[in-house]
Amino acid sequence: MAERGRVELLEQRVRELERELEVARGGRAAGRTRIETMSPEVTDSNPYSRLMALKRMGIVKDYEKIRTFTVAIVGVGGVGSVTAEMLTRCGIGKLLLFDYDKVELANMNRLFFQPHQAGLSKVQAAEHTLRNINPDVQFEVHNYNITTLDNFEHFMDRISNGALEEGKPVDLVLSCVDNFEARMAINTACNELGQIWMESGVSENAVSGHIQLIIPGESACFACAPPLVVAANIDEKTLKREGVCAASLPTTMGVVAGILVQNVLKYLLNFGTVSYYLGYNAMQDFFPTMAMKPNPQCSDQNCRRQQENYKIKEAAQPKQEESDQEEEIVHEDNDWGIELVSETTEDELKAASGPVPDLPVGITVAYTIPNKVIYNVTAEETVAESGESLEDLMAKMRNL
Amino acid sequence: MAERGRVELLEQRVRELERELEVARGGRAAGRTRIETMSPEVTDSNPYSRLMALKRMGIVKDYEKIRTFTVAIVGVGGVGSVTAEMLTRCGIGKLLLFDYDKVELANMNRLFFQPHQAGLSKVQAAEHTLRNINPDVQFEVHNYNITTLDNFEHFMDRISNGALEEGKPVDLVLSCVDNFEARMAINTACNELGQIWMESGVSENAVSGHIQLIIPGESACFACAPPLVVAANIDEKTLKREGVCAASLPTTMGVVAGILVQNVLKYLLNFGTVSYYLGYNAMQDFFPTMAMKPNPQCSDQNCRRQQENYKIKEAAQPKQEESDQEEEIVHEDNDWGIELVSETTEDELKAASGPVPDLPVGITVAYTIPNKVIYNVTAEETVAESGESLEDLMAKMRNL
Numbered sequence: 001m002a003e004r005g006r007v008e009l010l011e012q013r014v015r016e017l018e019r020e021l022e023v024a025r026g027g028r029a030a031g032r033t034r035i036e037t038m039s040p041e042v043t044d045s046n047p048y049s050r051l052m053a054l055k056r057m058g059i060v061k062d063y064e065k066i067r068t069f070t071v072a073i074v075g076v077g078g079v080g081s082v083t084a085e086m087l088t089r090c091g092i093g094k095l096l097l098f099d100y101d102k103v104e105l106a107n108m109n110r111l112f113f114q115p116h117q118a119g120l121s122k123v124q125a126a127e128h129t130l131r132n133i134n135p136d137v138q139f140e141v142h143n144y145n146i147t148t149l150d151n152f153e154h155f156m157d158r159i160s161n162g163a164l165e166e167g168k169p170v171d172l173v174l175s176c177v178d179n180f181e182a183r184m185a186i187n188t189a190c191n192e193l194g195q196i197w198m199e200s201g202v203s204e205n206a207v208s209g210h211i212q213l214i215i216p217g218e219s220a221c222f223a224c225a226p227p228l229v230v231a232a233n234i235d236e237k238t239l240k241r242e243g244v245c246a247a248s249l250p251t252t253m254g255v256v257a258g259i260l261v262q263n264v265l266k267y268l269l270n271f272g273t274v275s276y277y278l279g280y281n282a283m284q285d286f287f288p289t290m291a292m293k294p295n296p297q298c299s300d301q302n303c304r305r306q307q308e309n310y311k312i313k314e315a316a317q318p319k320q321e322e323s324d325q326e327e328e329i330v331h332e333d334n335d336w337g338i339e340l341v342s343e344t345t346e347d348e349l350k351a352a353s354g355p356v357p358d359l360p361v362g363i364t365v366a367y368t369i370p371n372k373v374i375y376n377v378t379a380e381e382t383v384a385e386s387g388e389s390l391e392d393l394m395a396k397m398r399n400l
Numbered sequence: 401m402a403e404r405g406r407v408e409l410l411e412q413r414v415r416e417l418e419r420e421l422e423v424a425r426g427g428r429a430a431g432r433t434r435i436e437t438m439s440p441e442v443t444d445s446n447p448y449s450r451l452m453a454l455k456r457m458g459i460v461k462d463y464e465k466i467r468t469f470t471v472a473i474v475g476v477g478g479v480g481s482v483t484a485e486m487l488t489r490c491g492i493g494k495l496l497l498f499d500y501d502k503v504e505l506a507n508m509n510r511l512f513f514q515p516h517q518a519g520l521s522k523v524q525a526a527e528h529t530l531r532n533i534n535p536d537v538q539f540e541v542h543n544y545n546i547t548t549l550d551n552f553e554h555f556m557d558r559i560s561n562g563a564l565e566e567g568k569p570v571d572l573v574l575s576c577v578d579n580f581e582a583r584m585a586i587n588t589a590c591n592e593l594g595q596i597w598m599e600s601g602v603s604e605n606a607v608s609g610h611i612q613l614i615i616p617g618e619s620a621c622f623a624c625a626p627p628l629v630v631a632a633n634i635d636e637k638t639l640k641r642e643g644v645c646a647a648s649l650p651t652t653m654g655v656v657a658g659i660l661v662q663n664v665l666k667y668l669l670n671f672g673t674v675s676y677y678l679g680y681n682a683m684q685d686f687f688p689t690m691a692m693k694p695n696p697q698c699s700d701q702n703c704r705r706q707q708e709n710y711k712i713k714e715a716a717q718p719k720q721e722e723s724d725q726e727e728e729i730v731h732e733d734n735d736w737g738i739e740l741v742s743e744t745t746e747d748e749l750k751a752a753s754g755p756v757p758d759l760p761v762g763i764t765v766a767y768t769i770p771n772k773v774i775y776n777v778t779a780e781e782t783v784a785e786s787g788e789s790l791e792d793l794m795a796k797m798r799n800l
Contacts, residue, residue, distance in 0.1 A: 010410035017417035023516055024424035031515040032505055042645045044504035045518075050606075051509050053647035057605040082511075086650040089509050105432055108447035109489050111482075111511070114533055115431040115447075116423055133514055205457040206450075207672065245442045247453035250486040251665065255658035262651040262682050272607065272683035282662050283672035287687045 034135050038064045038091065047134070048091060060269045067136075069268050070163040070170045072096040074146060074155075074186055076122040078110035078248055079200050079209075080176030082257035085112060087137075088130045090265065093164045094138040095130070097123045098155065100145040110250050138164065147185045156189050172264060173197035176257075178246075187222035190214065191302035194309070200260045206247035207282040209256035211263055211275070217306030219276055220292035223299050252282055434535050438464045438491065447534070448491060460669045467536075469668050470563040470570040472496040474546060474555075474586055476522040478510035478648055479600050479609075480576030482657035485512060487537075488530045490665065493564045494538040495530070497523045498555065500545040510650045538564065547585045556589050572664060573597035576657075578646075587622035590614065591702035594709070600660045606647040607682040609656035611663055611675070617706030619676055620692035623699050652682055 032047065040052035054060040069092055073080050076099040084095055099122045103113045117125040123141035130139060140162060146155040159170050173195055175186045183199065190197045199212040199222065214221055259278055266272045276291040294307050432447065440452035454460040469492055473480050476499040484495055499522045503513045517525040523541035530539060540562060546555040559570050573595055575586045583599065590597045599612040599622065614621055659678055666672040676691040694707050 006407055007410065010407065010414060014410060014413050014417065017414065017421060021417060021421050021424055024421055032508075032518075042506075044506050047505045047508035047515075049506050049645055050648040053645055054606060054649075057647045059605055059607055059647065082654065085511060086654065089511065089650045091509075104444040105447045106442075106444050106449050108432075108533065109450045109491075111485060111489065114529075116532070118432075118445075129514075132516070133508065205459055206454060207459055245449055245453055247457045247459065248450040249454075249662070249665070250489045251658045251662040254482065254486065254654050255662070258651045258655035258658060259685070262649075262655070263685075265649070265651065266682075273685065275685045278685050282666075285659070285663075285673065285675045285678050285687070285689060287685070289685060 031132050032135065038067065051090060060271050063269065065269060066091050066265075067093045068164065069172070070094040070096065071264065072098070072159050072162065072170045072173045074098045074173065074175050074182065075177035076126050077101070077107070077176065077178060078250070078253035079202060079257045079260070080174070081110075081112035081122070081126055082254060083174060083176055083200075083261055084126055084130060085133065086257060086261040087264070088134045090261075091134065092137055094140065094162075096158060096162050096170060097126055097139065097141045098144070098146055099123050099126075100143060110248060110253050145182075147181050152185055152189070155185075156193065159189065159195060160193055169193065169195060171196075171268060174260065174264070175199045176260075178202075183222055187214075188300065188302070191216050191221055191223075191300050191306060194306055198260060198263060200256055202248065202252055202256055204246040206249045206252055208280065209252050209282075210277065210279040211256065211260045212277045213263065213267070213274060216303065217294060217308070217310030220294050221298060221300060221303045223303060224295035225292055249282075252280070255280055255282075431532050432535065438467065451490060460671050463669065465669060466491050466665075467493045468564065469572075470494040470496065471664065472498065472559050472562065472570045472573045473576055474498045474573065474582065475576035475578065476526050477501070477507070477576065477578060478650070478653035479602060479657045479660070480574070481510075481512035481522070481526055482654060483574060483576055483600075483661055484526055484530060485533065486657060486661040487664070488534045490661075491534065492537055494540065494562075496558060496562050496570060497526060497539065497541045498544070498546055499523050499526075500543060510648060510653050545582075547581050552585055552589070555585075556593065559589065559595060560593055569593065569595060571596075571668060574660065574664070575599045576660075578602075583622055587614075588700065588702070591616050591621055591623075591700050591706060594706055598660060598663060600656055602648065602652055602656055604646040606649045606652055608680065609652050609682075610677065610679040611656065611660045612677045613663065613667070613674060616703065617694060617708075617710030620694050621698060621700060621703045623703060624695035625692055649682075652680070655680055655682075 035048070038048045038052060039046055040049065040055065042049050042053075051066075052063055055063050071087055071092055071094075073084050073087075073095060076084060076097050080097075080099070084097060087095060101122050103117045103120050103122055103125050105115060105118050107113050108115060112129070113122070113125060121143045123143050127139050127141050130137065140158070142151075142154070142158070144151045144154075146152055159173055161167050161169070163170050173186060173190060175183055175197060177183055177186070178201075183201075186197060186199075189195065194216050196213075196215050199214060200210065202209040213219065259275075259280065263275055263278070267274045275289055277289060279286075279288040281287070294303060296304070296307065298304055298307075435448070438448045438452060439446055440449065440455065442449050442453075451466075452463055455463050471487055471492055471494075473484050473487075473495060476484060476497050480497075480499070484497060487495060501522050503517045503520050503522055503525050505515060505518050507513050508515060512529070513522070513525060517529075521543045523543050527539045527541050530537065540558070542551075542554070542558070544551045544554075546552055559573055561567050561569070563570050573586060573590060575583055575597060577583055577586070578601075583601075586597060586599075589595065594616050596613075596615050599614060600610070602609040613619065659675075659680065663675055663678070667674045675689055677689060679686075679688040681687070694703060696704070696707065698704055698707075
């Protein structure tokens with residue numbers, strides 16, 4: 001009898017705990033159910049009311065269209081995770097996430113991941129959190145490094161076929177990676193496929209960042225205007241052992257994710273001016289913009305092919321008709337087909353790049369001018385992307 | 401016998417579920433333990449390694465000092481919650497949070513809160529999440545509206561005495577509220593106490609925002625350059641019933657929180673240039689900056705008193721000695737003691753303010769120019785703060 005009473009109490013406790021667990025995990029019991037149609041209704045229980053209000057405010061014509069788009073995000077770290085969360089909360093149709101890293105306590109100085117997720121794969125932890133936030137979004141996650149041969153082929157296949165309607169390409173690829181090799185892999189894939197993508201990056205000293213829109217054949221690709229690649233003579237493991245790591249801040253990464261997703265929304269939902277390049281210098285609160293034409297001598301043959309296709313497409317189009325639909329890049333000719341739209345002077349840029357840190361041999365911080373540029377992409381790299389570096393780079397390219 | 405076996409199994413299941421629940425809630429078992437001293441050690445388990453790296457990178461001299469500071473955040477919504485999360489992840493000493501609102505599903509288009517928190521008070525939900533993220537931070541939360549008489553007194557008392565060392569004032573107050581009345585209450589409190597604070601705001605059409613640093617007596621307060629207050633002839637409840645609500649985006653709010661906390665870090669840890677005003681126009685990716693002197697005829701007597709104190713303090717200081725420690729506001733005289741540092745032309749501002757939405761009578765969007773300005777702060781208000789509006793305003797003030 002006592003045993004039977006004990007069983008009943010325990011069974012009750014199990015049911016209680018199971019309910020609490022579901023609540024704690026933000027599961028269906030406590031989260032929200034799926035919503036079939038986005039409604040503009042202003043009620044406390046409508047997660048889309050403040051987004052649908054963009055229509056009434058005259059900002060976006062057709063907000064519901066967001067549900068038809070698929071975006072692939074490569075790199076789910078400090079920038080990529082917040083990017084994924086913003087798009088999820090905006091109600092994007094489908095997200096593809098690529099990363100091979102695990103969540104660590106060392107990531108806790110950036111937004112999104114939480115200490116109890118340490119040890120989980122980043123894509124798995126992200127998918128779990130994002131599904132709870134918005135069950136209307138479809139997720140497809142890949143826990144691998146896109147730069148190995150097999151994975152690269154699979155990556156190409158998924159961005160070619162992984163849209164909401166299987167077999168159709170994604171609408172946009174976002175690069176939120178932290179190294180040159182992965183950026184180059186995305187660049188190669190997108191040039192081959194003619195896939196439009198956006199680049200993002202944050203400097204190793206944590207106080208600069210940028211976003212860039214790359215339309216193959218139309219704007220400069222990552223190989224057209226190779227960034228100043230600074231090679232370290234020591235490999236990454238040695239660096240870690242010796243206690244050297246890049247700095248990062250949730251602020252800079254949050255701003256970069258914010259301007260990246262804003263550019264994505266403007267591009268997909270057709271409002272405002274889509275930026276080709278937007279930089280962020282946190283030391284001076286300075287935001288340079290520019291646009292770059294592709295380099296006709298680009299080392300990537302697919303970029304050169306896309307440039308030819310773009311010329312043919314441009315020539316075939318009736319003039320002026322689309323002029324109020326799309327923003328044009330201001331093209332001005334120079335030796336390299338690269339043009340700075342920013343009115344920023346070199347001195348302003350120099351002043352904005354902050355103090356030069358005291359670093360071990362071989363390590364240079366992005367957004368400062370390295371003493372010596374070595375085009376060696378096998379070791380630790382940083383990417384410099386200020387307007388000044390570009391001019392520096394053009395001078396160097398002329399000397400090659 | 402069978403019953404006894406059943407009890408054992410159930411007891412085991414209860415233990416399992418309790419463990420899982422602790423993990424799901426991000427409790428001690430799964431989160432992280434407190435850390436006594438910030439270490440620069442580069443290990444996967446050190447949540448401060450990437451922040452301490454700011455020292456080695458030459459950006460911040462003494463990052464550990466972050467632990468000595470207390471920041472009060474008023475408003476834990478789209479901007480305030482992300483602001484609190486960023487400061488928590490940066491390892492701030494203590495946070496005071498003030499809000500009287502509840503989490504709703506309608507908030508899910510912005511970062512931070514999750515659907516399973518719907519119904520909880522914002523400060524309670526925020527404290528729970530933030531403690532899990534960083535147990536080293538101290539939290540003090542107040543679930544009330546600071547604008548009522550009793551609460552205002554308590555608010556004044558807490559910002560005067562609520563620092564890490566009880567009895568000392570907080571280091572900074574951050575305004576992350578969404579209405580004029582609350583901003584005015586913070587302004588009144590900070591002028592009386594001589595408390596340095598930062599303002600933040602996002603426009604009702606979701607595509608503009610700003611941050612502002614206010615040093616009582618030194619830079620213009622919220623009453624010195626009264627924003628263009630646009631009154632609605634209908635009250636807020638009617639508006640809600642009629643299906644009118646402001647738009648919001650996680651992108652714009654994330655960027656505003658990012659530039660706000662970046663300014664806080666620069667101010668507290670003494671690096672880079674602290675901005676007096678930084679705007680964000682998402683339509684054009686345009687970031688105006690300016691600095692404003694206080695108005696000698698400010699309607700707030702405590703502001704005028706602080707201006708006198710500042711003059712006395714300035715006169716007593718030996719000239720040039722502190723010139724490389726602190727950034728100075730460029731002061732240029734005009735009738736109103738207000739000066740625009742931004743080089744932006746009126747046309748640029750007009751172009752940047754986006755399309756004018758079709759709104760119900762009495763509702764005007766911030767960052768566009770209202771037809772008629774009514775100084776009536778009892779109904780729905782919006783705050784306009786572009787450079788252009790300021791000139792408009794000065795003309796109107798002359799006519800008063």
